[in-house]
Amino acid sequence: MSTAGALWSAPSRIAGRATRGGKDALQRARASLAPLGELWVRVVWPVIAPAYRAAGRMLAVATGFGWGLVVATVLSWILGQVFGWHEFTAIAAVGLAVLVLAVPFVLGRSAYTVELGLAKSRVVVGELAVGSVEVRNASTRALLPARIELPVGRGLASFHLPRLAVGTSHEDLFTIPTQRRTVLSVGPVRSVRGDALGLFRRTVDWNDAVDLFVHPRTVRLDGSSSGFLRDLEGMPTKDLSNDDVSFHALREYVPGDDRRNVHWRSTARTGRIMVRQFEETRRSHLAIALSRNPGDYADAEEFELAVSVCGSLGLQALKEDKQITVLAQDQTVPAATGKRLLDGLAGIEQRDSRADIVQLARHTGNAVPNASVVILLFGSVVEATRIRSAASHVPRGVRVIAVNCHSGAVLSRRSIATTTVLTVGDLTELPIGMSRVSE
Template sequence: MSADSPTLDAASAQGRPGWAEAAAPFVVATSAALRRVFAVFRPAAWILLAGAVVLWIAGQVLGWWELTIAAVVLAALLALCALFLIGRTAYDVSLDLGRTRVVVGERAVGAMTLRNPSRRAILASRVVLPVGGGRGEFEVSRLAPDAEIEEVFTIPTTKRTVLAVGPVSVVRGDPLGLFERVHRRDDPVDLFVHPRTVAFDGQSLGFLRDLEGMSARDLSPDDVSFHALREYQPGDDLRHVHWRSTARTGTMMVRQFEETRRSHFVIALSCATKEYRDDDEFELAVSIAGSLGVRAVRDSRQVEVHTQARRIPGDTAKRLLDGLAAIEPTRPAQGGVLELAGIAGTSMPLASIAMLVTGSQVDAATLRAACARLPFGARTLAVVADTTATPSLRRVGDADVVTVGQLQQLPAALRRVLS
């Protein structure tokens, strides 16, 4: 390399970061600090700040001292209101919901405790408690050191849903609402608003093979429930030969058994909006599915609930109702009752009973085709939610179809099916 050739900087030659890389952490920290400062400004504060700047410039350009004085007054007002943000709001916050699971229409009662752990008093502040899409506000007076205050609140429930309660936000602001500083405390708590359900007597609606099950009408060459004797046929297991009858009749006789089964439920709840007349009808269908599932769980049966969008576990009544509390009507693109029946049929092929719950806007042909897609060999029952109809029972293909107009009509309708 000649003497006139440019030489590389030592730092660059060694691969050290330049000034831009070194300044990056400072820029990030400065940006975060500015965001925190600007976050306390309310829209009214921005308007007053812009007005003060405009009046100041206009007063200097036009030489009108009145405009300059007005700008100074606005700036002083902003400074005085900003003083209300000074002070600590380091509350220890605890949020306690007496019940995290309620039924639609019930009130959830909770308590919020604020404690001042510092050695200085905390000035009056405002506490905001978000509840779903809304929020509750509490005015908290000055709190002395090591003192605490408890605020009791109630949450009315008008629809089935899952509400996020919290996180609690402590708000410090000025009387004019120009500035607001928010500190979030505690973690949110989920409040499950379960659908209404109705209780009814357990029924033997379906069975699955099991040693402790109940006998069915299907005959089997190998099980534990003895049914009858028949003549030996090639291929029969010699362990099942009944030697006493064979010696008495002179013909080889083998035992024949009845299959034993335990109830294994699959409930297919259609959430397609096009299949329901209105929201009330959809809520009725959800309540029907919940009532059937809870009854089956209490009868120690294996339960699964399927919708177009998700599978709801049914190992306990609590988890089943929690899952039903969160479901929403699905878009038309996710398919209707036909697609749902196909999902249930392929995911649970050994189900002993399949229940299909849908709305009144499904015609008989579609309902027949949907029932045909349910698990083969399972007892099939379709329940149609129709808020304008009276209870009825009809046969569609191989399935019993029950129409229910109110949730209280479900027990009587099921008794008609099983009678």
């Protein structure tokens, strides 16, 4: 080997030996620590684990105010000892006494049986939801007074729970005002124990939360106002069939035709066997496209009006046993029953999206190509050009009704090409508006 090669290979051999030596040392260190790890897992941890968990629970009950008092007490003690300031030492002593006196308020266990009930789990916007909380002492001793908390959505209701003897119970009634359409999570009911100063707080959940559905307002579309739904039947397509209900024409018999479709009077007149040919008809299927894009509405009030119109039209279609599909951008609202429809509309919210009424109409045409009528719901800021563009994305032969939800506007009806545009300013005017559409 050359001198240069020896100079290059020597450092490599030295580095290799150093690396192997380091790995060997690491393995020896791990082997020496293994017995200590086994001793910790099998002997030490089982002994200290209960104390560790208890300490964790105690630390969890301290509030922000409590931790602030602990820090102030410690700092005061340090300042008093380092600088000899007796005032700070006295402050530390008072803080320690307050902390010690607050501890007994969170000690001990409570045994409650809690029942949370709602008179109705579904209400309409503006109605009061009524419920009750019943707490029973399920222990073998009397329980001290406590506080009961009931989360309601983002709010919180609080009740005072008096001293309960063994086997006794206490019931509180509550009401929930419903100012807006939503799905509220009510519960879980929790008991709260703590000191009067709020240094420590110990909570225990006693049941699961329940949902309260606040449905949108709706109106009935009985009589002539629902005529547009009855007009869905019999809308023809260009597809011909031999076994549908819409008569189209007569043609000459070919082998394989159903003899039940033979038209005997024409056969006798022409001297050739003639059979009926039918035209396929669209099934009565209503598609409602509700825009959730804030850019299609002037304000939140218009969106709420659109949701109410959607619920009213959907309930009427279900009442008349029509097939219905409700779309809201990328969301499909369950509409198998009226309850499921209103439950879905209760939780629907506006969402910033690039998909406006035009993209929504395109999606509806692709998702429900067999619809008989497509109803587009949007706000007052949608221009006529966008309405025309949206209607152009619906398959040919499908009737398009555009409902402009403009709060406070005068009820009116107009046409943009073949699209009927209905402007609704108040939900109570919807039945009259739909009767004009069906004319």
